[in-house]
Amino acid sequence: xxxxxxxxxxxxxxxxxxxxxxxxxxxxxxxxxxxxxxxxxxxxxxxxxxxxxxxxxxxxxxxxxxxxxxxxxxxxxxxxxxxxxxxxxxxxxxxxxxxxxxxxxxxxxxxxxxxxxxxxxxxxxxxxxxxxxxxxxxxxxxxxxxxxxxxxxxxxxxxxxxxxxxxxxxxxxxxxxxxxxxxxxxxxxxxxxxxxxxxxxxxxxxxxxxxxxxxxx
Amino acid sequence: xxxxxxxxxxxxxxxxxxxxxxxxxxxxxxxxxxxxxxxxxxxxxxxxxxxxxxxxxxxxxxxxxxxxxxxxxxxxxxxxxxxxxxxxxxxxxxxxxxxxxxxxxxxxxxxxxxxxxxxxxxxxxxxxxxxxxxxxxxxxxxxxxxxxxxxxxxxxxxxxxxxxxxxxxxxxxxxxxxxxxxxxxxxxxxxxxxxxxxxxxxxxxxxxxxxxxxxxx
DNA sequence: TAGATTGTTAATCGATTAACAATC
DNA sequence: TAGATTGTTAATCGATTAACAATC
Numbered sequence: 119x120x121x122x123x124x125x126x127x128x129x130x131x132x133x134x135x136x137x138x139x140x141x142x143x144x145x146x147x148x149x150x151x152x153x154x155x156x157x158x159x160x161x162x163x164x165x166x167x168x169x170x171x172x173x174x175x176x177x178x179x180x181x182x183x184x185x186x187x188x189x190x191x192x193x194x195x196x197x198x199x200x201x202x203x204x205x206x207x208x209x210x211x212x213x214x215x216x217x218x219x220x221x222x223x224x225x226x227x228x229x230x231x232x233x234x235x236x237x238x239x240x241x242x243x244x245x246x247x248x249x250x251x252x253x254x255x256x257x258x259x260x261x262x263x264x265x266x267x268x269x270x271x272x273x274x275x276x277x278x279x280x281x282x283x284x285x286x287x288x289x290x291x292x293x294x295x296x297x298x299x300x301x302x303x304x305x306x307x308x309x310x311x312x313x314x315x316x317x318x319x320x321x322x323x324x325x326x327x328x329x330x331x332x333x334x335x
Numbered sequence: 336x337x338x339x340x341x342x343x344x345x346x347x348x349x350x351x352x353x354x355x356x357x358x359x360x361x362x363x364x365x366x367x368x369x370x371x372x373x374x375x376x377x378x379x380x381x382x383x384x385x386x387x388x389x390x391x392x393x394x395x396x397x398x399x400x401x402x403x404x405x406x407x408x409x410x411x412x413x414x415x416x417x418x419x420x421x422x423x424x425x426x427x428x429x430x431x432x433x434x435x436x437x438x439x440x441x442x443x444x445x446x447x448x449x450x451x452x453x454x455x456x457x458x459x460x461x462x463x464x465x466x467x468x469x470x471x472x473x474x475x476x477x478x479x480x481x482x483x484x485x486x487x488x489x490x491x492x493x494x495x496x497x498x499x500x501x502x503x504x505x506x507x508x509x510x511x512x513x514x515x516x517x518x519x520x521x522x523x524x525x526x527x528x529x530x531x532x533x534x535x536x537x538x539x540x541x542x543x544x545x546x547x548x549x550x551x552x
Numbered sequence: 553t554a555g556a557t558t559g560t561t562a563a564t565c566g567a568t569t570a571a572c573a574a575t576c
Numbered sequence: 577t578a579g580a581t582t583g584t585t586a587a588t589c590g591a592t593t594a595a596c597a598a599t600c
Binding site: 130131133134135137138139142196197198199201203211212213215216217219220221223225226227228266267290291293297299308310312313314315316317318319320321322323324325326327 | 347348350351352354355356359413414415416418420428429430432433434436437438440442443444445483484507508510514516525527529530531532533534535536537538539540541542543544
């Protein structure tokens with residue numbers, strides 16, 4: 119049912135939001151929704167929703183709209199949420215611990231299987247069922263376990279080095295919380311950045327004296 | 336020197352990255368850079384850089400390029416980094432504490448002046464010079480202090496309610512780390528979302544079986 | 553000066569929106 | 577059936593890239 123050509127990243131970046139909205143609708147007990155109702159709720163056009171979905175298949179029914187549970191499941195499959203991805207986290211400092219304890223990897227289709235840290239004081243501690251190991255053990259761990267994604271929550275200075283270990287270890291993606299711009303060469307590894315700074319500076323622009331004109335998201 | 340019309344959000348979202356790159360160049364001792372060299376480093380076209388910058392003024396010199404330190408400062412001003420913004424954080428759980436301790440608000444032009452939490456056990460504790468207060472005191476705090484931005488690092492269930500307190504208290508922006516889609520009505524308050532889930536799901540798509548075609552950022 | 557590089561205008565490309573026949 | 581709503585094609589809009597005169 120899921121066909122894919124080359125889909126633009128603009129479309130891909132909207133998929134998680136569709137998923138999240140459908141999840142909320144489902145939680146509220148909605149059974150069906152039309153593209154126009156969904157568009158109104160999300161603040162985008164019905165046309166865009168239908169156009170986006172048409173990249174992957176036909177999920178609706180004329181005169182009816184979309185079944186909420188079905189469409190949610192379809193999108194979750196498109197996003198690969200059913201593929202039992204595994205992840206390891208590197209850098210069990212404040213942010214790393216916050217992710218281990220509060221972020222639900224499971225709900226997003228990931229199993230967080232291990233965490234690593236360079237600080238001897240952190241090693242051996244366990245958070246939310248995940249034990250912190252010595253970073254020296256990373257290479258060996260990657261050899262003996264299938265790991266799809268490495269999560270980088272460590273100081274910028276160590277980021278590139280650890281990224282290279284992850285790439286050598288065969289990960290397919292890096293979820294990068296450091297401020298570093300990672301160089302993955304021609305490895306084909308996908309880097310998804312979460313740059314807190316960039317985000318706050320964008321906000322800064324819009325609330326600053328000169329940026330007043332443009333409002334909204 | 337800084338002129339602004341209505342600048343597209345595509346341009347705005349690139350500004351922090353320009354700033355970050357110029358910051359790195361400056362750290363490495365670079366004095367001047369041309370749009371083509373900067374473009375090569377960032378993986379975008381020289382044309383785009385010149386086009387982007389032209390929204391705000393003329394910062395270069397024919398035959399020379401741009402002075403790194405000057406352009407960095409110009410962009411920091413465009414982003415409002417010199418405007419002494421203040422912020423309060425709501426929700427001093429793991430993520431909130433991680434931000435208080437690790438994220439440099441100061442480097443981004445913000446002073447984090449207070450944190451609030453609903454849990455009595457958290458109240459009174461101090462992290463990185465910021466004391467955690469009872470969330471009941473928020474309204475009064477906002478009345479007696481000028482606060483530009485509220486940072487939401489609390490459970491989704493409480494997010495909308497707290498957003499409304501922030502809006503009533505006169506903030507201009509909300510930095511939202513919760514998974515909730517906030518409704519700010521016609522307040523004009525700008526919401527900048529950091530949706531971890533959306534980010535990880537995007538990564539999930541690109542590393543999943545069907546998403547293989549498209550690589551790179 | 554000659555070469556390099558800007559800022560800007562024009563051309564291209566891609567993404568969003570509108571329209572509508574198909575059909576549940 | 578009649579009304580509603582899809583999937584898709586065409587039209588529009590906006591963003592990116594190319595080209596080039598101006599000039600340091």
